[in-house]
Amino acid sequence: MARHKAILIAALLLALPALGAEGEEYLPFLFAAFAVTWVAFFAYAFFITRKQADLKQEIETLRAMQGEDDDA
């Protein structure tokens, strides 16, 4: 995750000189549009994968508890 963020930031920094001076006053809008999009996607992907891991563990715990009850 951190590596992806670093790649994205590096790409943006590398690209800034290539953009030229034309319309430079709009740079914050461009930066904000890309930043908001990527932060939202990384946050959503993080939320999904984290919750998947939590639920997997909970399902395994419940299975084990049911198995113990069946044995008893």
Place this chain on the structure above:
Amino acid sequence: MTVRMSLLGLSGGLMLAALGMTFLYAPTDAVLGISQRIFYVHVPLALVGFLAFAVVAVCSIGYLWKGSERMDNVAYAAAEIGVLFTSLMLITGMLWAKPAWGVWWSLSPQLTTSLILWFLYVAYLMLRAYAPPGETAARYAAVLGIIGFIDVPIVYMAARWWRDLHPNKVLGPLAEESALEPSMQITFLVSILAFTALFAWLLAERTELRRQETQLERMRYTYGQA
């Protein structure tokens, strides 16, 4: 390597290509300047958002027809991701509108119908979140998912049917051949592919999470009964 891992790799690679092309290959627009580069994220977000709602509608029809839980899970996942894409489309649209039009928001038909689309699918998610789990809630949500999709062609056609600030279409039946120059067109197509791959990966992951949620719900119920 699983399908989900392959999709993640594909979307990551395409996203890096799209970012590189957006900033290093596509030329700066002569009229709008560098703010025009927002186009390469704003329009693909809108189009993939439409695709997500099409998936909701198709899977909702499938659920009502066959009663398949898998269809319902995919519809739910697609609705959530569609709302994410549409929210980002509205935000990036506002960030582009300010430098291009001088205002953050205008009550133009395309913006208004897009906002209605967003509200419709937020209502879908609220229905899923607050209705008691079970077939009734899934059926109501499926009906809302199908009705909501009616707004998608309206959003697309809004600029033609009514006076609107949005420029000419660059994709679909209303697209004009000269709307974009070739290098911009290629960058745009790579961006669309990248966002579509990202959508496919997110859909696979969210559907799996939804499957886990329903499985856990069932296990808790069974364990509680025993």
